[in-house]
Amino acid sequence: MQNPEQFGDRVRLLRKKLHYTQKSLSEHVEIPKSTLAGYENNIRTPKFKTLEKLAEALNTSTDYLIGMSDDPQPSKPTKDLKKLLQSDNYHIDGKRLSNEDLEFAIKFLEKLVKSENTNTDNNDTEFSNEFNLKSKQ
Template sequence: MIPDRLKKLRKQAGLTQKQIAEKIQVGQNSYSNWEKGNRTPIQPTIDKLAEILNTSSEYLTGITDDPTCIKISETDLDTAIDNSVAYDGTPITDHDREIIKNYLNEYFSNKK
């Protein structure tokens, strides 16, 4: 699953194997082996590849068949919440933060 999807998305993005390898700081040979199915990248690398290829690690690994289903990162979610305030202008409480995170994760995971 990963090899076919990597190759397809890389070509759609107009990138070479060398360009992607450089972006994730691995050798072109390593990346080539992933596309050939000789090796499988570890999860943190799959996450980086998904980000570069504008998709989700769930799509690359075959959990979903929807390439547009992009998982929001915890860092991006925390940053968005940090830049928000409650309706009354006060900072977001930790309890509200968890409610917002759960809601957004559920919303984006079900969006197709």
């Protein structure tokens, strides 16, 4: 850990901000209360799995807890492919994707989901024709 003094302070600060007692947080991350107290007093350092559990329980990142980041509320990456593809600087094997490529990918995925949800032979043919795909046989 880069700055152990910060770790205990940050755990204590977030624990209190979220209205956890040492007992309730220690139960939540499945460690003894005395172990959590040791972390907060900078006497002990957690194993990686415990660090991950603490970060999750305290709604922060492991980077923040260990002092690698000063942002206690980092944004979480989106799992919405449409939103992801609408941002820029994406590439495949080092080749940057153009806006047209990204728009095509979005339309393709939307049609694929729609086709899978209705799942008829006619839809498969329309889908294959629209995107110049070989038949699924």
